[in-house]
Amino acid sequence: xxxxxxxxxxxxxxxxxxxxxxxxxxxxxxxxxxxxxxxxxxxxxxxxxxxxxxxxxxxxxxxxxxxxxxxxxxxxxxxxxxxxxxxxxxxxxxxxxxxxxxxxxxxxxxxxxxxxxxxxxxxxxxxxxxxxxxxxxxxxxxxxxxxxx
Numbered sequence: 001x002x003x004x005x006x007x008x009x010x011x012x013x014x015x016x017x018x019x020x021x022x023x024x025x026x027x028x029x030x031x032x033x034x035x036x037x038x039x040x041x042x043x044x045x046x047x048x049x050x051x052x053x054x055x056x057x058x059x060x061x062x063x064x065x066x067x068x069x070x071x072x073x074x075x076x077x078x079x080x081x082x083x084x085x086x087x088x089x090x091x092x093x094x095x096x097x098x099x100x101x102x103x104x105x106x107x108x109x110x111x112x113x114x115x116x117x118x119x120x121x122x123x124x125x126x127x128x129x130x131x132x133x134x135x136x137x138x139x140x141x142x143x144x145x146x147x148x149x
Contacts, residue, residue, distance in 0.1 A: 021065070024087035025072040026130050029054035032069065035129055039106050041099065042067070063093055085131030093136050100124050100136070 026032040033054070036042045042059035045066070049055060053071035060066040072084045081087070093099055100114045103126055111133060112125035123137025 021068050022087065022089045023068045023081050024132060025070055025081045025084055026054075027072050027084045028130070029057065029069060029071040032128060032130055033057055033059065036067075039108060040103065040126075040128075040134070061091055061093075065091070088133040088135070090135045090137065090139075092138065092140050094138065096122050096124070096136055096138055 033044065033047065036059055037044045042061055043066075045058040045060045047054060047057045053073070055070055057069050058066060059069070067089065070081075096114065104110060109127045110124065111127050112123070112135070114122065114124035116122050117137070117139070119139065121137040121139030123135055123139065125133060125135045127133055
């Protein structure tokens with residue numbers, strides 16, 4: 001089993017702050033990792049293999065956060081992950097227009113054209129090769145309320 005994190009794209013290596021990490025499973029996890037890293041722009045942080053399958057992968061988004069994924073195994077499928085092709089995630093980016101142009105030029109299936117939303121976001125959507133839905137936009141959420149006295 002490979003247990004060495006891939007740190008070639010991260011300098012210096014730091015532990016991310018606690019966050020929400022969407023998790024999914026893939027019929028062809030290596031191909032999905034290649035798509036998300038090589039085409040979309042995630043960073044390959046760690047991939048742990050076990051017997052020819054991806055037991056766990058961590059892909060970081062350069063602007064913060066990340067996802068976890070692994071090979072689909074119906075015998076031990078995590079209820080949190082669902083079946084391949086059923087996941088969806090929203091990724092915040094300040095480079096939404098450049099990302100849209102790059103993914104369109106790469107022939108990625110666009111599921112929602114880029115547009116300005118009434119709540120102040122500029123965003124678009126894609127489907128990955130397994131059918132998962134990914135939205136990319138500038139919306140960072142509303143400010144959190146301060147502590148009550």
